[in-house]
Amino acid sequence: MDDLLTTSVRSAAQAATRTFLQEVSPAPGTAPTSPVASSRPLVLPGAFAVYSQELKFAGADETQRAEFERFTEGQFGLTRLIVGHTGADQTVTVSLSARRGTRRVLFENIPVESLQKLFRDPLAVPIRFENADQIQIDVNSGQGVVADRANVAIVGYTAEQLDALESSGRLDPSAEAVLLHSSLQVPAGAVETPLRFESRGIELGVRRVLVSVGGGRDDELTLAFRTGTADLLPAMTATQYGELFSEHRIEPSLVVPDNRPLTAYVTNPTGDNVDVSIIMEAYRTA
Numbered sequence: 001m002d003d004l005l006t007t008s009v010r011s012a013a014q015a016a017t018r019t020f021l022q023e024v025s026p027a028p029g030t031a032p033t034s035p036v037a038s039s040r041p042l043v044l045p046g047a048f049a050v051y052s053q054e055l056k057f058a059g060a061d062e063t064q065r066a067e068f069e070r071f072t073e074g075q076f077g078l079t080r081l082i083v084g085h086t087g088a089d090q091t092v093t094v095s096l097s098a099r100r101g102t103r104r105v106l107f108e109n110i111p112v113e114s115l116q117k118l119f120r121d122p123l124a125v126p127i128r129f130e131n132a133d134q135i136q137i138d139v140n141s142g143q144g145v146v147a148d149r150a151n152v153a154i155v156g157y158t159a160e161q162l163d164a165l166e167s168s169g170r171l172d173p174s175a176e177a178v179l180l181h182s183s184l185q186v187p188a189g190a191v192e193t194p195l196r197f198e199s200r201g202i203e204l205g206v207r208r209v210l211v212s213v214g215g216g217r218d219d220e221l222t223l224a225f226r227t228g229t230a231d232l233l234p235a236m237t238a239t240q241y242g243e244l245f246s247e248h249r250i251e252p253s254l255v256v257p258d259n260r261p262l263t264a265y266v267t268n269p270t271g272d273n274v275d276v277s278i279i280m281e282a283y284r285t286a
Contacts, residue, residue, distance in 0.1 A: 048079065048161070052153040057141035064141075066152040069134040075159035076135075077126030080119040082155065083139060087147030089113040090214060090275075095138040098129055107181040107279065109140070114277045117210040117242075118179075124207065124249060125177040125283055126156055176284040178204055182264070183277040186221065192265040195278065199261060204282040205253030208245045211238040214275035218242070221274060222267045228260035235267070238276075253283065 053066040068076075085092050094115050095108040106127065110118075129135055135154065141147040157165065165171035184195045213221055217238075224235040232254055236244070256262050268274050 048155050049076070049158045050153055050155050052151060055139055055150045055152065057146070057148050057150070060141060060143055060146045062141045063138050064150075066137045066139070067134055068137075068154060070131060074131045075162060076129045076154075077157040077162050078129065078135070078154055079122035079126045079157065080155035081115065081137070082119060082153040083112055083115060083150055084153075085112065085139070085147040085150035087142045087150075088145040089116065090212075091142030091144055092147050092150070093140045093142065095136075097136045097138075099134045099136060100130070100132050103136075107179050109183070110181055110279060111183075111212060111277055114181075114210060114212040114279050117212065118208075118279050118281065122155070123177055123281060125171070125175045126162070127177045127179075128162075178202075178282045178284060180204075180206075180262070180280040180282055181278070183275070184266070185273050185275050186266045186268040187273055188268060188271050190266070190268045192224070192267055195264040195266055195276065197262040197264075197280070199258075201258055202284050203258045204256040204284065206232075206256060206280050206282045207249035207251075207253050208281040209233065209241055210245060210279050210281075211241045212277040213238045215272065217268075217270060217272075217274050220268075220270050221276065223276075223278070224265045225262070226265065227256050227262050230260070232256070232262070235265075249281070256282070 051068050053068070055064040055066055057064060081094070081096060083092075083094055089112045092112045093109045094112060095110070096106040097108075098104045098106070137152050137154070139147075139150045139152060141150075162171065166173045178200060180197045180200075182195050182197050184193070186193050186195075209225070211218075211223060219237050219239050222235045222237055223233075223241065224231070225233040264278055266276055
């Protein structure tokens with residue numbers, strides 16, 4: 001089990017390292033910092049910082065929380081969240097929030113399977129956390145093949161790296177990442193069952209749509225996306241959505257007006273109820 005967890009997090013982090021090293025040149029004369037306790041980051045010069053924490057579970061459907069706070073340089077820009085665990089990707093779920101007096105929820109109860117799709121590539125715009133923020137990551141051990149341990153790693157930019165990216169014009173300091181998530185068990189034989197996304201009250205530009213379907217029914221269920229009565233994306237299978245967004249983000253982004261509800265309409269022609277989870281990577285456009 002130890003090797004499984006360690007390998008899962010290490011391999012994902014190594015892939016991220018390759019991506020970031022191609023994007024940001026390291027400062028001359030710098031040297032890597034040695035790994036230290038999880039309360040401080042492993043900083044890879046010119047690439048990113050990594051914080052990690054391990055959780056243990058006593059049984060099924062148990063939730064444990066990893067907390068990260070007091071960032072050494074005053075700010076942290078999260079670009080990836082990587083969870084290694086000993087359970088099943090379909091039933092182990094993750095929630096991400098931040099607390100600074102009040103709790104700000106970024107997403108809740110996303111299956112690890114969906115999380116892996118979202119963070120296979122780093123977010124184009126980091127989610128920013130200030131030194132006063134406490135990042136809270138809740139992991140549920142799931143059902144069936146239950147996790148007894150999980151390792152949570154957050155990956156992103158330090159304040160110094162954020163400043164460098166902004167100074168070079170490669171990152172807009174006013175840009176804001178927004179993650180949209182919704183899930184539903186779609187009844188057998190259902191036609192265009194609505195799966196609604198919470199309104200954020202701001203105009204959004206959607207760059208990626210990531211769909212997870214339970215029971216290996218990716219080629220059977222179809223999904224169409226609409227804002228109000230206007231079509232955003234046509235009816236396609238989950239497999240087609242996977243192919244569309246596996247290699248790149250939409251450019252220009254799909255605009256969701258601030259005054260129109262965003263809804264996915266799911267058709268399930270099978271004889272079984274099927275779990276569907278959708279997460280979107282979007283950005284404030286105005």
